[in-house]
Amino acid sequence: MTNLNLKKYIIGANTPIETTTGFTPRVYFNNSATTLILKPAMEKFCSLLPIYTYIDVPSSNSEIITKMYEETRDVILELVGGDPNKDIAIFTKNSTEAINVLAQVFFQDAPDQVVLSTTMEHLANYLPYKTRMQTELIKIGENGNIDLDDYVSKLEKYQGRVKLVTVTGASNVTGVIPPYYTMARLAHKYGAKIFVDVVQVIQHFPFTMKPHDCEAHIDFVAFSAHKAYSGLDGGALVGPFNFLKKYLPLDFGSGITKFIDSSQIIYSDPPKKYEAGYPDVLGIITMRAALQFLMKVGLANIDKYERRLYKYLLCKMKEVPSIKIYDDNSPFVGIPYISFNLKGISFKTVASKLGLDYGIEIGKGTVGADLYVQFLLGLSNEEAFEAYNSGKGYGVVRISLGMYNTFEEIDYFICALKKIACGYPPK
Numbered sequence: 001m002t003n004l005n006l007k008k009y010i011i012g013a014n015t016p017i018e019t020t021t022g023f024t025p026r027v028y029f030n031n032s033a034t035t036l037i038l039k040p041a042m043e044k045f046c047s048l049l050p051i052y053t054y055i056d057v058p059s060s061n062s063e064i065i066t067k068m069y070e071e072t073r074d075v076i077l078e079l080v081g082g083d084p085n086k087d088i089a090i091f092t093k094n095s096t097e098a099i100n101v102l103a104q105v106f107f108q109d110a111p112d113q114v115v116l117s118t119t120m121e122h123l124a125n126y127l128p129y130k131t132r133m134q135t136e137l138i139k140i141g142e143n144g145n146i147d148l149d150d151y152v153s154k155l156e157k158y159q160g161r162v163k164l165v166t167v168t169g170a171s172n173v174t175g176v177i178p179p180y181y182t183m184a185r186l187a188h189k190y191g192a193k194i195f196v197d198v199v200q201v202i203q204h205f206p207f208t209m210k211p212h213d214c215e216a217h218i219d220f221v222a223f224s225a226h227k228a229y230s231g232l233d234g235g236a237l238v239g240p241f242n243f244l245k246k247y248l249p250l251d252f253g254s255g256i257t258k259f260i261d262s263s264q265i266i267y268s269d270p271p272k273k274y275e276a277g278y279p280d281v282l283g284i285i286t287m288r289a290a291l292q293f294l295m296k297v298g299l300a301n302i303d304k305y306e307r308r309l310y311k312y313l314l315c316k317m318k319e320v321p322s323i324k325i326y327d328d329n330s331p332f333v334g335i336p337y338i339s340f341n342l343k344g345i346s347f348k349t350v351a352s353k354l355g356l357d358y359g360i361e362i363g364k365g366t367v368g369a370d371l372y373v374q375f376l377l378g379l380s381n382e383e384a385f386e387a388y389n390s391g392k393g394y395g396v397v398r399i400s401l402g403m404y405n406t407f408e409e410i411d412y413f414i415c416a417l418k419k420i421a422c423g424y425p426p427k
């Protein structure tokens with residue numbers, strides 16, 4: 001297989017974009033932030049509009065919509081290798097909301113517990129714990145990945161108090177994949193559960209939570225639909241029913257009770273207990289269409305193609321004068337994301353030139369992973385604060401590819417980047 005040829009399924013992948021020198025076909029390299037939208041997902045969305053109605057009321061339209069909505073839970077479990085007899089998928093707006101639900105649940109379990117997170121996390125997988133409980137960060141080792149010695153020493157140090165270990169399934173900055181199955185084995189050995197943030201995983205490579213009786217089983221995962229080609233709100237927290245049924249939700253309102261009067265509340269079982277208010281039915285069903293498309297193409301095929309794109313991109317980027325690529329020799333990079341800086345040119349300038357002069361949309365700054373970017377740039381807290389205070393800020397330029405990007409787009413980008421590095425004008 002040489003090319004997946006998926007561009008034809010994407011809306012707006014080649015829409016002309018205005019630049020300082022005229023219109024050019026757009027190059028979208030910011031898939032980590034949000035992906036462009038799959039046509040089949042939008043077609044599903046549009047097909048629902050004429051029959052759109054309330055869920056769970058007696059009408060044939062409602063039956064169709066309710067069935068598609070509820071079946072999305074099975075699609076999610078299939079995608080992440082959850083156990084339909086033990087795990088449930090709770091619908092959320094996005095992964096941030098899902099992780100806040102998880103943090104709230106663990107907080108109820110033991111407010112004085114210690115959560116082990118890592119320096120590599122997006123803030124969505126750090127702040128929900130940090131603001132509720134003592135949260136310790138596992139260091140990044142010499143090899144650029146999670147320092148397993150530091151992890152074990154923290155498990156030892158806080159033995160008995162660590163109930164949750166939380167780690168990303170792939171970095172949104174460098175594409176590094178942490179050893180989450182090894183971390184799961186260790187977490188379980190020390191009596192803790194593990195959450196893997198699969199928001200940068202499910203659209204790139206096959207993932208499984210593994211069976212519950214496996215030592216490397218992943219207890220919880222969460223993701224966002226808009227990063228998996230749906231373009232709309234929608235996401236999920238997946239975890240064990242028996243555990244989740246014990247706690248109260250993050251949000252309260254209608255739909256979460258079986259019975260209520262002025263003297264008592266009987267809560268619904270999960271997932272309903274965690275889904276207060278009217279759900280984003282259309283968003284959820286559109287997410288289902290996007291996830292089914294990914295499974296149909298095959299995550300293994302997507303992975304294979306994207307790894308080729310990544311290798312080509314990395315090799316070409318190394319030729320750009322005065323470039324600093326973060327973790328360019330890492331054997332752990334598993335998704336096609338590269339963060340870099342050009343010596344002597346601010347990340348903001350490089351990003352603006354790429355976007356405004358060449359129509360290449362990319363990510364810039366701390367890209368939501370402030371602690372990790374600070375670490376990659378080797379900045380102390382004082383230096384980071386000084387950069388913030390001075391208004392200069394600190395950060396990287398990030399290229400993040402998706403399944404529909406092409407080698408030709410990479411060539412165009414490299415040509416633009418070389419011109420920027422050498423101070424040449426765009427045309």
Ligand SMILES: Cc1ncc(COP(=O)(O)O)c(C=O)c1O
Nearest residue numbers: 094095096122124172197199224
């Ligand atoms: C690794 C990771 N986790 C969580 C999030 C948060 O995703 P969302 O804003 O869709 O909730 C992001 C967003 O970029 C991310 O990259």
